[in-house]
Amino acid sequence: MPPKKRVLPFASSACPTPEFAILEADWKSLETALGKELSADVRGQLIGMTANFLHFAPFELAAEPLDDTDARLTKVRKAASAFQQALNDGRSSDARFFATHLIERHFDDARIGKRQTIHNLSGILTSFIVACTKAQAEIDGDGVAGHSPGEAWKTWIRNVVKLLQENGLPTQVRKDTDKNRSGPSPFVRFIDRLQTCFDRKYRRAIQSPEALAEAITRARRGAKPRKTRAIKTRNKKS
Structure with missing residues (x-):
């Protein structure tokens, strides 16, 4: 399996928070899938945590690859090196x-000064080149905690599990769906039905009940249930 493409730890997204709605008919269908009734309090919390998940989901899709950052660093580092080499051209001549x-007579910048302007500017470029090199090393190593696609979905699953467990509702996942005559576990059917209440592009493992059961199991192996981690965002300049 090819390695997952690393992405930035933040994203810009111009799209609004996805809308979703759970109608009364949906609640009945969800209760049928789970085999249990859901109280008003459980319904309210499910709506809240699903809305929270959908608030962050667009940023996962918008996160740009770290390769683009590496390319930018390489470009400016090479440009700075070429400029520095031009400034320090060792060929001596009257020209x-x-x-x-x-x-130096026309260069006017208090940050560099009037004396040894070229030398000081070259020194600044050296610092800049070193900074670019260190930044690339940080990307190549473990210094940048790139965002993991699907993390918000996994956190949503863990929070749903926690909520149902606290209310004595089933959360078991049976992965041998193809061998079991009763079909998917109630919790898997419940999540499958719940995902139909929001846009398809934010759903995961929808190709089969077995795939969804496996995805839920992987999500539950992660961190303990917690609030959805805020994906760092920035606003694009208009």
């Missing part, structure tokens, strides 16, 4: 000396 003299 080079006069060009440097004219540049």
Whole structure:
């Protein structure tokens, strides 16, 4: 299996929070799937945690690959290196000396000063190049905790499990659906039905009951139930 493409730990998303609704007929269908009635309190909490999941789900889809960041760092590092090499061209000549003299006479920036302008500017470029190199090393290593696609869904599953367990409702998952005459576990049927209440692109493992059972099992192996982690976001400039 090819390695998963790493993505940024934040995302910009112009799309609104996906809408979803659970009608009374949906509640009846969900209760039939689970084989249990759901209290008003459980219904309310299910709506809240599903809305929370759907608030963050678009950012998962919008997260850009880290490769784009690496490409940007490479581009500016190479440009800075080329500029520095041009400034420090070692060939001595009257033309080079006069060009440097004219540049330093007209260069006006208090951050660099009036004396040894080219030397100071070259030093700044060295610091910039080192910063780019370190940034690339951080990306190549474990310094950047890229976002994991599907993390919000897994957190949603764990929170649903916790809620149902606290209310004495079934959460068992049977993965041998194809060998069991009774079909998928009630909880798997419940999640399958609940996912139909929101947009298809935010659903997971919808190809078969076996795939959904496996996805739920993997989600439950993760961290203990907690609130959905906020994916860092930034607003794109208009």
